[in-house]
Amino acid sequence: MGIFMLALGIALIGMPAFIYFNAQPSRHQSAEATAEVTRLTSSQSSDMRAISRTSCRVHYVFEADGAEYTGESAIGATGYCSYNPGDQIAVRYNPTSPRDNSFADNPASHNAFLAIFAAIGLVVTALATRTLIRARR
Numbered sequence: 001m002g003i004f005m006l007a008l009g010i011a012l013i014g015m016p017a018f019i020y021f022n023a024q025p026s027r028h029q030s031a032e033a034t035a036e037v038t039r040l041t042s043s044q045s046s047d048m049r050a051i052s053r054t055s056c057r058v059h060y061v062f063e064a065d066g067a068e069y070t071g072e073s074a075i076g077a078t079g080y081c082s083y084n085p086g087d088q089i090a091v092r093y094n095p096t097s098p099r100d101n102s103f104a105d106n107p108a109s110h111n112a113f114l115a116i117f118a119a120i121g122l123v124v125t126a127l128a129t130r131t132l133i134r135a136r137r
Contacts, residue, residue: 002135003132005124005127006125009122009125009126009128010121012118012120012124013121013125016113016114017114030094031095032090033064034062034089035091036061037058040057040080040083040085043076055076055077055081056080058072058080062091062098062101064095071091071101071103074103089103092104
């Protein structure tokens with residue numbers, strides 16, 4: 001049981017970290033441009049209480065060095081559903097390879113959600129470690 005809890009705790013810490021860092025612009029994305037939202041794609045999910053939520057991904061187009069490039073948000077967010085085609089947004093891109101781009105917005109709600117999961121992971125990991133140490137005595 002202790003090993004399972006330890007693995008669960010580590011996963012609860014690792015998954016939010018992986019999601020957070022993959023949603024951030026890379027260090028090579030040093031240029032910024034204004035993009036136009038071309039469309040939204042939405043997905044439905046529900047929690048354990050059967051409450052349905054819609055999250056949206058933003059698809060966009062922008063211009064760099066006279067050429068047109070496209071991209072989409074790395075993650076879906078409920079807050080993204082408020083965008084409409086034609087809205088202007090900020091994107092970051094790699095000036096040597098503009099195809100390497102990302103939506104510059106990272107909603108605070110996602111950061112809070114990821115932080116909560118990581119905190120739960122820390123607690124579960126601490127409890128599992130304590131259980132394993134006591135079991136060895």
